[in-house]
Amino acid sequence: MQSSRLQKNCRFIVLLLFAILLLLPLFLGISLSLSSSQSIAQGNLLPRHLEFSNYIKVFTNTPMANFLLHSLIVSGMVMVGQIVLSIMAAYAFVFLNFRFKKTLFILFLSTMMLPFEAQIIPNFATMRDLNLLNTYASIGLPFLASAFGTFMMKTSFEQVPIELKHLSDIEGLNHWQFATRVVIPYTKVNIITFALYSFLTNWNMYLWPLIATTNNNVRTVQIGLRQLRSQDTASNWGLIMAATIVSVIPTLLIIFLGQKYFKKGLTNGVIK
Amino acid sequence: MTKTRSAQTSHQNLLALLLLLPSLIILGIFIFYPMIKTFYLSTQLTNLLGNPIKFIGLKNFVNLMQSDSFSTSFTITLIFVLFSTILTLFISYIMAIVASQKMKGIAIFRTMFSSTMGVSVTVASILWLFMFNPQIGLFSKILTTLHLPQINWLSDPTWSLIAIIGTTVWMNLGFAFLVLLGAIQAIPQDLYQVADLDGASWWLRLRKITMPATRSTIFFVTVVTLINAFQTFGQVDILTSGGPDYHTNLLVYAIYQDAFVNHSVGRASAQSVILTLIIMLFTIIQFYVKNKREGRNAK
Numbered sequence: 001m002q003s004s005r006l007q008k009n010c011r012f013i014v015l016l017l018f019a020i021l022l023l024l025p026l027f028l029g030i031s032l033s034l035s036s037s038q039s040i041a042q043g044n045l046l047p048r049h050l051e052f053s054n055y056i057k058v059f060t061n062t063p064m065a066n067f068l069l070h071s072l073i074v075s076g077m078v079m080v081g082q083i084v085l086s087i088m089a090a091y092a093f094v095f096l097n098f099r100f101k102k103t104l105f106i107l108f109l110s111t112m113m114l115p116f117e118a119q120i121i122p123n124f125a126t127m128r129d130l131n132l133l134n135t136y137a138s139i140g141l142p143f144l145a146s147a148f149g150t151f152m153m154k155t156s157f158e159q160v161p162i163e164l165k166h167l168s169d170i171e172g173l174n175h176w177q178f179a180t181r182v183v184i185p186y187t188k189v190n191i192i193t194f195a196l197y198s199f200l201t202n203w204n205m206y207l208w209p210l211i212a213t214t215n216n217n218v219r220t221v222q223i224g225l226r227q228l229r230s231q232d233t234a235s236n237w238g239l240i241m242a243a244t245i246v247s248v249i250p251t252l253l254i255i256f257l258g259q260k261y262f263k264k265g266l267t268n269g270v271i272k
Numbered sequence: 273m274t275k276t277r278s279a280q281t282s283h284q285n286l287l288a289l290l291l292l293l294p295s296l297i298i299l300g301i302f303i304f305y306p307m308i309k310t311f312y313l314s315t316q317l318t319n320l321l322g323n324p325i326k327f328i329g330l331k332n333f334v335n336l337m338q339s340d341s342f343s344t345s346f347t348i349t350l351i352f353v354l355f356s357t358i359l360t361l362f363i364s365y366i367m368a369i370v371a372s373q374k375m376k377g378i379a380i381f382r383t384m385f386s387s388t389m390g391v392s393v394t395v396a397s398i399l400w401l402f403m404f405n406p407q408i409g410l411f412s413k414i415l416t417t418l419h420l421p422q423i424n425w426l427s428d429p430t431w432s433l434i435a436i437i438g439t440t441v442w443m444n445l446g447f448a449f450l451v452l453l454g455a456i457q458a459i460p461q462d463l464y465q466v467a468d469l470d471g472a473s474w475w476l477r478l479r480k481i482t483m484p485a486t487r488s489t490i491f492f493v494t495v496v497t498l499i500n501a502f503q504t505f506g507q508v509d510i511l512t513s514g515g516p517d518y519h520t521n522l523l524v525y526a527i528y529q530d531a532f533v534n535h536s537v538g539r540a541s542a543q544s545v546i547l548t549l550i551i552m553l554f555t556i557i558q559f560y561v562k563n564k565r566e567g568r569n570a571k
Binding site for chain 2: 008011012014015018019021022023024025026028029032040041043045085086088089091092096097098099101104107108111112113114115116117118119120121122123124125126141142143144145147150175200203204206207210211222225226229237240241244247248251252254255256259262263264
């Protein structure tokens with residue numbers, strides 16, 4: 001391709017403009033989190049001198065550390081649950097023959113078109129009646145089974161060559177051995193992709209944790225931020241932004257480390 | 273022989289049941305039962321505790337149709353979905369095209385472009401809450417510099433919806449970009465080489481090669497963005513609380529308000545049913561189009 005120097009420069013400028021558009025809000029957030037309240041009140045977008053006190057206050061004056069821990073516990077539990085249950089279900093759909101297989105698979109798939117947002121009223125009542133409100137179970141339980149995960153795992157299990165199954169049968173491997181020694185190692189990349197995606201989604205959940213918690217016992221970081229914002233914005237942008245930045249570091253790390261997985265997984269696993 | 277086979281079959285039936293049961297129990301309790309219950313509640317008159325009192329048929333739906341606040345929130349939801357989807361697709365596609373070309377340092381740009389995928393709705397809303405702040409926010413600074421009148425971004429009926437659309441599009445870009453980039457990079461390079469020999473312009477190559485080759489991915493991203501847009505809640509909750517005067521009262525926010533603040537569960541359930549039907553419709557269209565395309569490719 002013959003592309004002139006001018007074209008190359010143009011492309012670079014376009015890339016730079018998009019980068020600014022995408023990163024500016026985050027950059028300003030970081031900038032405010034490092035500014036003193038006086039500097040912000042005077043309308044400065046950049047700190048006059050770097051100030052780390054907001055980050056210290058996030059951990060000493062607010063319950064953010066607890067909220068982070070709660071989010072870590074819930075997100076981790078739901079992630080593990082989703083991986084295990086999705087692998088189990090997908091294994092059945094790919095490697096076993098059983099009655100009503102097709103019907104059951106359609107049943108799984110159909111849950112993908114039922115928005116959770118439309119089911120919050122009965123689910124809240126269920127949790128209240130089971131006396132589970134304000135527990136980790138109330139936040140995590142509804143999401144342990146994942147039709148999306150099952151579907152993604154099924155698609156990747158189908159890529160395991162059938163010869164490997166035949167070989168395992170000849171070797172006399174049972175289902176547990178075949179699953180743990182052949183299927184799971186063979187589809188490791190897809191399982192990691194789903195794990196990262198699952199953790200990310202759980203960490204960022206908003207509506208349900210808001211409904212399922214009425215006090216700070218197990219409140220997650222997203223709801224903690226919402227609470228902080230409603231108490232503090234007018235007076236304390238620096239503190240709010242420091243808390244916001246702290247809460248987004250884990251997921252940004254996941255995106256940066258897992259970018260390759262995501263691109264592959266999302267284009268191959270889900271769409272095709 | 274037949275005996276061992278039937279023994280094997282029943283063994284497989286049992287194993288499959290054991291493997292599927294945990295998922296089926298969870299899906300049953302937290303998806304299928306609530307869906308049926310929501311449909312049921314939408315036909316009931318409910319008391320302040322949310323308990324059904326009396327069957328009233330479609331009365332909740334009729335009431336919704338006649339209510340001004342619902343017609344505002346439904347119209348606004350449609351406008352929001354339309355604009356946020358179109359803008360997300362348009363911007364992320366341009367980003368994917370410019371980032372798909374090979375050049376030094378492109379990996380850094382790709383990482384930056386996909387970064388909003390990791391940003392939660394709370395974080396996005398708080399960051400943009402500052403951008404829209406009428407005293408010290410970035411936009412008010414820009415307007416001051418340009419000697420333009422100030423805009424009350426989050427308390428003006430029109431601008432508040434635009435503000436929510438902007439925040440949402442920004443949030444969506446990371447995911448849409450990453451998926452579209454993957455699709456553009458998967459296009460075989462020899463297609464472009466032929467075009468280069470023919471001296472095809474940049475625009476012609478985009479229209480004749482890139483766009484047709486990524487059509488199914490564009491469709492996929494459109495439907496996913498559309499469905500997510502119908503389920504928008506957090507941006508509204510943090511930026512505007514549905515106001516001013518219901519002008520950003522998107523469907524899910526209206527459901528939440530009716531169910532948990534106004535304690536009118538019948539009305540909230542009727543709106544939930546409407547939301548479910550909309551999402552079902554788009555998911556079925558997606559399945560249908562996908563199967564049709566796969567059927568055609570198989571031939």
